[in-house]
Structure formats: structure tokens, C-alpha cells
Amino acid sequence: MANFVICILLTILFCTTLATCQNSFTYSRASFYGSPVGSGTSSGACGYGDFGRDINGGVVSAVSRLYRNGGGCGACYQVRCRYPQLCNDKGVRVVVTDHGEGDNTDFILSARGFVKLAHPNMAAHLMAYGTIDIEYRRISCQYPGNNLIFRVTENSKYPDYLALVILNQGGKKDITAVELWQEDHKEWRGMRRAYGAVWDTVNPPKGPMNMRLQVSGDDGAQNWVQLTAVVPNDWKAGVSYDSDVQLT
Numbered sequence: 001m002a003n004f005v006i007c008i009l010l011t012i013l014f015c016t017t018l019a020t021c022q023n024s025f026t027y028s029r030a031s032f033y034g035s036p037v038g039s040g041t042s043s044g045a046c047g048y049g050d051f052g053r054d055i056n057g058g059v060v061s062a063v064s065r066l067y068r069n070g071g072g073c074g075a076c077y078q079v080r081c082r083y084p085q086l087c088n089d090k091g092v093r094v095v096v097t098d099h100g101e102g103d104n105t106d107f108i109l110s111a112r113g114f115v116k117l118a119h120p121n122m123a124a125h126l127m128a129y130g131t132i133d134i135e136y137r138r139i140s141c142q143y144p145g146n147n148l149i150f151r152v153t154e155n156s157k158y159p160d161y162l163a164l165v166i167l168n169q170g171g172k173k174d175i176t177a178v179e180l181w182q183e184d185h186k187e188w189r190g191m192r193r194a195y196g197a198v199w200d201t202v203n204p205p206k207g208p209m210n211m212r213l214q215v216s217g218d219d220g221a222q223n224w225v226q227l228t229a230v231v232p233n234d235w236k237a238g239v240s241y242d243s244d245v246q247l248t
Contacts, residue, residue, distance in 0.1 A: 032113070061107045062107070
């Protein structure tokens with residue numbers, strides 16, 4: 001009985017420690033980039049286009065090692081400045097839309113995101129630093145009322161070449177694989193990660209396309225999310241298709 005109680009206590013302690021580690025902050029550095037309106041960019045390495053400029057109100061970031069060859073695209077982070085005389089305690093929630101490296105930085109925030117770190121009337125003083133000390137942690141992305149969207153990129157060529165960018169990636173999971181159902185061979189066929197959040201394939205299946213996404217969580221567990229007829233038979237370049245599904 002005593003051994004059983006000890007086992008239970010150790011399990012609780014382990015789970016508590018794991019949750020604490022997953023929710024803890026990591027020290028790093030951050031800078032910012034300029035744009036005419038202080039928001040994101042439509043030419044980011046994740047391939048989001050105009051979505052990358054406007055998502056999250058333009059409060060976005062380029063990252064370096066967190067980019068993970070494109071696997072980090074769409075991830076959300078809470079970033080807090082470590083200068084209490086200049087910055088608030090809450091920090092800012094940013095969405096990864098680009099790859100970029102600075103002076104030992106993990107984040108290069110849009111100017112709109114950078115100023116949200118500061119106390120009222122202190123933004124100009126904070127921006128004068130250029131690069132600052134921060135702490136960050138990954139958090140769940142939330143897109144209330146918005147489903148996962150598949151946008152056919154402009155360089156797709158119907159019916160021979162299909163490239164998709166995945167938008168509104170909710171939750172705190174990475175998309176690690178995308179597959180299309182090949183009806184004539186009765187098997188799943190993998191798409192290639194072209195770059196960032198863009199996946200492509202030559203000679204895509206005919207007819208409405210069934211798809212599945214492999215998603216990976218913080219604990220390393222991988223699961224498949226299956227979508228039915230997410231891309232129509234007569235798909236067109238530059239058009240977005242709603243999946244009616246949300247990742248959580």
C-alpha cells in the first residue's frame with residue numbers, strides 16, 4: 001500500500017513538473033523591423049502573403065531557430081520585455097510569419113508588436129534600444145469563428161501542379177505532414193513541404209480531395225486529422241477554401 005501511495009505521489013509530482021516546464025519562460029533577445037504601417041509583411045518566408053501582413057492585427061514576428069525549417073510557421077508566443085521601467089507585465093502575443101536573424105535574437109517583431117511591450121508613453125524609449133532582453137513561451141493560437149483555411153498559391157497550375165498554404169492554424173501544435181488520398185491506388189500520398197507553411201504536389205488527385213494532417217504537440221505525440229473534400233475538383237490558383245475544421 002505504501003509503495004502504491006508513493007507511486008501516485010511521484011506521478012503527480014512528475015505531471016506538475018512537466019506542466020511547469022511547458023509553461024515556463026525562456027530568456028532571449030528581440031528586435032523589430034519597420035514597415036509603413038508597423039504591421040507584418042506580405043513577403044515572409046512562411047508563404048502567407050497578405051495574410052501574414054494582417055493576421056493578429058499585424059502583431060507578428062520573424063524567428064530564427066524557432067522557424068524549424070518552416071515547421072514553426074503559424075506558432076504563437078507570448079513575449080515579455082525584461083525592462084520593468086519601460087515595459088508592462090503582460091507582454092504581447094505574436095504569430096510567427098517569417099524567418100529572420102538579428103543580434104543573437106530569437107524574435108524580430110513587427111513594430112506594431114514591439115511597441116505593445118511598453119508601458120503607455122514609453123514606446124519611443126523602448127524602440128530606441130533597438131534590441132532588448134525578453135522572455136518568451138509558446139501559447140495556444142486562437143482564431144474564434146475562423147476555420148482552418150487552405151489557400152491555393154498563385155503559382156499553382158491546374159490540373160498538374162498544386163501548392164497550398166495552410167492558414168488559421170489554431171492550438172499549440174505543429175503540422176508535420178500533409179497527405180492526399182489517391183483514390184486510384186487506394187493509398188495516402190504525401191505532399192512536399194515546399195517552404196514555410198506551403199505544401200505542394202505534382203499531378204494531384206482528380207475530384208474533391210480528401211486530406212489528412214499529421215500534427216505534433218509539445219509532448220511529442222503525433223496524431224492525424226482527416227478532412228473530407230477540402231479542395232474541390234475545379235480548384236483555382238489564388239482561391240482559399242474553408243475546411244469547416246478548427247485545430248485546437
